[in-house]
Amino acid sequence: MSSLQGGYSLTHIAAGIAVVALLMLGVGFYAIYQELASLRSQVEGLNTRYEEISESLEEVQGAFESSRGDIESIASSLESIQDRVSKIEERLGSAATQSDLDAVARELASLTQQLEDLQARIQALEESGAEAGERLDQLAMALQDLQARLASLEERVDEVYASLYFPVTVVDGTGTPVVLLERPERIVSMAPSATETLYYVGALDRVVGVDQYSDFPPELNEAKEAGEVEVIGGYWNPSIEAILSLEPDLVVGVASVPNHIQVKKVLSAYGIPVILLPDNSLEDVRESMMIVGKATGEVVGAYEAVLKFDMAVAAAGLLLEGVDPVETAVVVWPNPLFVVGGGTWEHEVIELAGGVNVYGDTQGWPQxxxxxxxxxxxxxIILMGGHSDGGVTVEGFIEALESQLGEAAREIDAVASRRIYVLLDEYNDSFARPSPRTVLSIYVLAVLIQPSAFDIQPGDLPSEVSPETLDVLGLLEGRVPEEVLEFLGEALG
Structure with a gap:
């Protein structure tokens, strides 16, 4: 956190990261950026025209609504005139004096004038309707033109990627160079973190298969239910047959899972590119975004995601600057007892959240x-509880402690002060998966470990911590930049 001292703002940090990013990309990316900037400018122009057309449509709709009122008024007036004519006919039938005839004549003159006025209004409405119809025809043609031009722009973007990005070689988390001859259009993900990384760089729309635990973003679940995305097996044991049936041109997994390495060996024999992402640290999360961005042709999206990720991490450092670190243990599984050790992204999250990992001198997730x-x-003490039906509870954990330690369990400060929390649902997933969403867990843990930084007391915190029980984003309002809040909100779906 000391590197954030000395008056550096998030703007400085963001600018520095952007400059470094451009230097790393080199001349090739600059050419691509210029082309994409031109396309984006055209898209912005089309969007402006679309807004103008939408406003015109609203005006036309308003005119029709107004006309409807006029028509209803005319209908009402005609009914009134018809009623008055009927009365005149009755009076004519019983007219006996000149004064009665004069009164009828005056009434007829009045009705004649009203009918002339109504005729003029009807003619004006007909002219207005004809004009509105012409405007609608023009707007419809303009919208069709916009759609055609946007489709043409999309094709040009694809051509830019194809001509400037591919073929491309990426080095994955196993240190293996992987060559992609063309922009992949049928992507399979074997891990939730890989799926989420594909989403953040902008390639989710080309995913045709995922593992059974991939459930973010929400639209992915809708695609699975609709049969647009297939499930290819579990995270630990993906089905090679299921993957092959989808005819993928890119498969993405993680380097830490042995079966993913085996899938890579088998599919490589079929000529299918497989990249396995590094997944041990927050730096690996950044590197994974760049690997996926390069492999899918979404380099710009990858750099944007990395920039937002780094800004959110930097904002957490500024928010917690000067706090006294709190000794913290994170339990992966309560019985038998597995914990978060050093050399993991979760260890880094604990420290960024203002804690000291009491098992930081171990490695991985030791028992x-x-x-x-x-x-x-x-x-x-923070327990990783999975989803709400995971069965992990504070009471159950304390019972396990007491069964093993007896009364001595109550001597643990976290037990004595009841500062034991269970992470659930999206809060748990953001901590358990090394993806761009991981940055959300920094703030969730910060609230639990350093509640005074958010002007709350430990006793005000729920023991079961999920988006439904603790509004972390609400606590961050006014404390971090709006851009960071938006990025964190995206992590919640």
Missing amino acids: VSYESLLEADPDV
Whole structure:
């Protein structure tokens, strides 16, 4: 956090990252950026024209609504005139004096004038309707032209990618160079973190298959229910047959899963490119975005995602600057006891959130003894509870502690102060998956570990922590830039 001191603002940080990004991309990216900037300018012009057309349509609709009122008024007037004519006919039938005839004549003169006025209004309405019809025809033609021009622009963008990006070689998390001859159009993801990375760089619309645990963003679940995206098996054991049946031109997994490495070996023999993403640290999350961006032709989207990610991380550092770190243990599984150790992205999240990982001197996600937790004596314990039906509860964890440690369990500061929390649903997923969403978990853990930084007391926090029980984004309003809030909100779907 010391690197954020000395008056540097998020604007400076963002600008610095952008400059570094451009330098790294080099001349090739600059040419692409110029072409895309031109296309974006044209799209903005079309969007402006579309808005103008939409406003015109609203005006026409308003004119029709107004005309409807006039027509209803005319109909009402005609009914009134018809009624008055009937009365005149009755009076004519019983007219006996000159004064009665004079009164009838005056009434007829009045009706004649009203009918002339109504005729003029009807003629004006007919002319207005004809003009509105012509405007609608013109607008319809303009919209058709817009659609054709936008379709043409999309084709040009694809051509830019195809001509300037491909063929392309990427080096994945296993250190293996992978060659993609063309822009992939049928992508399969074998891991939730890979799926989420594809989404953030802008390639989700080309995904045709995912593992059973991929459930973000929400539109992915809709696509699965509609049969537009197939499930290719589990995270640990994807089905090679299911993957082959989808005829993919790119498969994405993670380098830490042995079966993903096996899939890579098998599919490579079929000539199918497979990239396995690094997934041990937050730096690996950044690198994964760039690997996926380059492999899918979404380099601009990847750089934008990395920039937003880094801004959100930097904002957390500024928010928690100067706090006293709190000793924290994160439990992956309560019985037997597995915890978050060093060398993991979760370890980095704990430290960025203002905590000190009491198991930071271990590696990975080791199984430890309950006695070690008593000896470590953390001030805060966070349980990874999965989803709401995962069965992990604070009460169950305390019972497990007491069954192993007896009364000594209550000597652990976190137990004594009831600062034990269960992460659930989106909050748990953002912490458990090394993807761009991970940045959300920094703020969630910060609220639990450093509640005073958000002007709340530990006793005000729920023991089960999910978006339904703790509004972290609400606590961040006015404390972080609006752009960061938007990025974090996206992580919630």
